Amino acid sequence: MEKKKSNNRSFKKATKRYREKEVNIIEGALKVFGEKGFEETTLSAMSQAANISEATFYEYFSSKEEVLFSISKLYTQRELDRMMTIAPYVHGARERMRLIIQAYLEFYENNRLYTAVALLTLKGSRNFLKSEAYQVVREAARTVADVYKEGVHEGVFRDDLDPYLVRNMVLGFIEHLTTQWLLVGRPESIARQRDTIFDMVMRAVEKKPDTNPVELNIQVRGLPVRTDPSESNDNPNNSG
Amino acid sequence: MEKKKSNNRSFKKATKRYREKEVNIIEGALKVFGEKGFEETTLSAMSQAANISEATFYEYFSSKEEVLFSISKLYTQRELDRMMTIAPYVHGARERMRLIIQAYLEFYENNRLYTAVALLTLKGSRNFLKSEAYQVVREAARTVADVYKEGVHEGVFRDDLDPYLVRNMVLGFIEHLTTQWLLVGRPESIARQRDTIFDMVMRAVEKKPDTNPVELNIQVRGLPVRTDPSESNDNPNNSG
DNA sequence: GGCAAATTTGAAAATCGCTCAATTTAGATG
DNA sequence: CATCTAAATTGAGCGATTTTCAAATTTGCC
Known part of the structure; x- marks a missing residue:
C-alpha cells in the first residue's frame, strides 16, 4: 500500500540501452492506457506492450502510477518547450493569450490518447500532486496567469482580477470542453x-473596449484615440 | 471483470431496516472515498465503515463502483431539486445565471467530501456515463445552457454562441477552481x-454594452456610428 | 575466455474484489 | 414459548492482479 520513497533503479547505471527500454515502457503504457484506461490496464498488458516480463517492469518503475506520471512529464515538458519557443515571436498579451488557447486545444486534439489519460485519470490521482510531472503541469498552467499580468501591464487587460482566477477560467473552460469531446464526442473538433x-x-x-464598429482617427474632447495599440512595449516582464 | 446487469438485491424487500443500512453504507463509503480516493479504498474499509461484513456489502450493492454512482445520484438529485425550487423565484436569465453559479459554488464548498469524490474520481470513471447518476448530472449541467438560451430570448445575452460552449465555460471555470480549492487549498473559499x-x-x-468612455454621435467616413447595438437579433444559433 | 555488474525473469507472496454455501436473525403464527 | 420461513449475514475461499525476490541470464570489459 505504501509507496516507495525512491525508485529501486537508483543504483543502476542509466545506460543507453536502459533508457531506450524505459521509453519502450512509456510508449507501450501510453498506448494501453489510452485504449483501456488506467484502471483497466494490467501490469501484464503493460509489460507485454514493452516486451518485458512483469518483474522487469519493476526495475524501471516502482508502480503503475509512476509510469503515468512519467508520461505526463514527458508530454507536458515537450509541449511547454514548444510553446516557449514560439512565444517570443508573438507580440502582445492579447496575441499570447490566443497562442496559449490555441496551443492547448491543438495539443489535446492531436494527442487524444495522452489527453484521455491526463484529463480522466491523472487529475484524479492524489499522488500526482507530489510528482515531478505536476510541477511541469503547474509551470505550463502558470503561463496563463503570466500572460494576464503582462496584459494588465500593457494596459489591454483589466486590472481588477486575480490572475489565478483567470487561469482557472481559461484552463477550466478548455479542459471541460476537451473532456466532453473525449467522452461524448461533442464537439467534433475542439481546435475549431x-x-x-x-x-x-x-x-x-479585456479592459472594456471602445466598441465602435468603424475606425476612428479623430480627436474627441481633446483625447487622442489610438487605433493601433502596439506601442506600449517598454515595461519589463513580471516574473512572479 | 464483466459487470452484473441487475443488482442481486432485487428479490428482497426494501424494508425500513434495509434502507437504513443502505444509507449507512453510502455515508460510510463517502467518508472513506473522500479521504482515500476510490482506488485506494478497499471493500474491507468500506464494510467496516458501515459495520457489516464484506459479503453483506454485496447484498446491498453489486460493486464498489455502484456505491460511487449512488452517492452521486443522491447528492446531485437533491441539489438539483433544491435549485429547481428556487429558480422560479429568481427573475430573468441574468439573475438565474447568478443563481446557478452561486448554487454550484456553495454546494461544493458545503459538501467537501462529496465534491472530492465527484470531481476527482467520478469524472475519470468510464462507466459513469452509462449510469443513472450521470443522467442527473447532465440534467443539472443543462440548466446552464437553458438559462443562456433564455437570456438570448430576453435579448440580454448575445445570440452568436453555442449554448453548449457557454455551459462548458461556466462549469469548467467552476469545477477547475473547485478542484484547485480541494487539492491545493487555494483560494480559501470558493463561494466568496x-x-x-x-x-x-x-x-x-452578455450583449456588448456601450462602454464608450465618451459619447459619440458623429459620422466618420460617411458611416453612421451606432451607439446602441441592441437591434441585430435575428440570426439563428450556430449549433456545432 | 573469464569476470563483475547490469539486467531479466519465474515463481510465489500478498492483496483485493467478489461469490457462495451455510449460518444466524427477525418476525409471524399458533 | 416453540416453530417455521424468509430475510439478512457471514466465513471461507476463488480468481485476478500487483509486487517481491532469489536465481538465472546477458552484457561490457580486461
Missing part, C-alpha cells in the same frame, strides 16, 4: 472552437 | 469568488 473561446475569454478579461 | 466569476461570465455572454 479556438476563436470563439478566445473571444469569450477576451471579453471577460 | 461568486461575484467575480459571475462578472467574468457575464462579460463573455
Whole structure:
C-alpha cells in the first residue's frame, strides 16, 4: 500500500540501452492506457506492450502510477518547450493569450490518447500532486496567469482580477470542453472552437473596449484615440 | 471483470431496516472515498465503515463502483431539486445565471467530501456515463445552457454562441477552481469568488454594452456610428 | 575466455474484489 | 414459548492482479 520513497533503479547505471527500454515502457503504457484506461490496464498488458516480463517492469518503475506520471512529464515538458519557443515571436498579451488557447486545444486534439489519460485519470490521482510531472503541469498552467499580468501591464487587460482566477477560467473552460469531446464526442473538433473561446475569454478579461464598429482617427474632447495599440512595449516582464 | 446487469438485491424487500443500512453504507463509503480516493479504498474499509461484513456489502450493492454512482445520484438529485425550487423565484436569465453559479459554488464548498469524490474520481470513471447518476448530472449541467438560451430570448445575452460552449465555460471555470480549492487549498473559499466569476461570465455572454468612455454621435467616413447595438437579433444559433 | 555488474525473469507472496454455501436473525403464527 | 420461513449475514475461499525476490541470464570489459 505504501509507496516507495525512491525508485529501486537508483543504483543502476542509466545506460543507453536502459533508457531506450524505459521509453519502450512509456510508449507501450501510453498506448494501453489510452485504449483501456488506467484502471483497466494490467501490469501484464503493460509489460507485454514493452516486451518485458512483469518483474522487469519493476526495475524501471516502482508502480503503475509512476509510469503515468512519467508520461505526463514527458508530454507536458515537450509541449511547454514548444510553446516557449514560439512565444517570443508573438507580440502582445492579447496575441499570447490566443497562442496559449490555441496551443492547448491543438495539443489535446492531436494527442487524444495522452489527453484521455491526463484529463480522466491523472487529475484524479492524489499522488500526482507530489510528482515531478505536476510541477511541469503547474509551470505550463502558470503561463496563463503570466500572460494576464503582462496584459494588465500593457494596459489591454483589466486590472481588477486575480490572475489565478483567470487561469482557472481559461484552463477550466478548455479542459471541460476537451473532456466532453473525449467522452461524448461533442464537439467534433475542439481546435475549431479556438476563436470563439478566445473571444469569450477576451471579453471577460479585456479592459472594456471602445466598441465602435468603424475606425476612428479623430480627436474627441481633446483625447487622442489610438487605433493601433502596439506601442506600449517598454515595461519589463513580471516574473512572479 | 464483466459487470452484473441487475443488482442481486432485487428479490428482497426494501424494508425500513434495509434502507437504513443502505444509507449507512453510502455515508460510510463517502467518508472513506473522500479521504482515500476510490482506488485506494478497499471493500474491507468500506464494510467496516458501515459495520457489516464484506459479503453483506454485496447484498446491498453489486460493486464498489455502484456505491460511487449512488452517492452521486443522491447528492446531485437533491441539489438539483433544491435549485429547481428556487429558480422560479429568481427573475430573468441574468439573475438565474447568478443563481446557478452561486448554487454550484456553495454546494461544493458545503459538501467537501462529496465534491472530492465527484470531481476527482467520478469524472475519470468510464462507466459513469452509462449510469443513472450521470443522467442527473447532465440534467443539472443543462440548466446552464437553458438559462443562456433564455437570456438570448430576453435579448440580454448575445445570440452568436453555442449554448453548449457557454455551459462548458461556466462549469469548467467552476469545477477547475473547485478542484484547485480541494487539492491545493487555494483560494480559501470558493463561494466568496461568486461575484467575480459571475462578472467574468457575464462579460463573455452578455450583449456588448456601450462602454464608450465618451459619447459619440458623429459620422466618420460617411458611416453612421451606432451607439446602441441592441437591434441585430435575428440570426439563428450556430449549433456545432 | 573469464569476470563483475547490469539486467531479466519465474515463481510465489500478498492483496483485493467478489461469490457462495451455510449460518444466524427477525418476525409471524399458533 | 416453540416453530417455521424468509430475510439478512457471514466465513471461507476463488480468481485476478500487483509486487517481491532469489536465481538465472546477458552484457561490457580486461
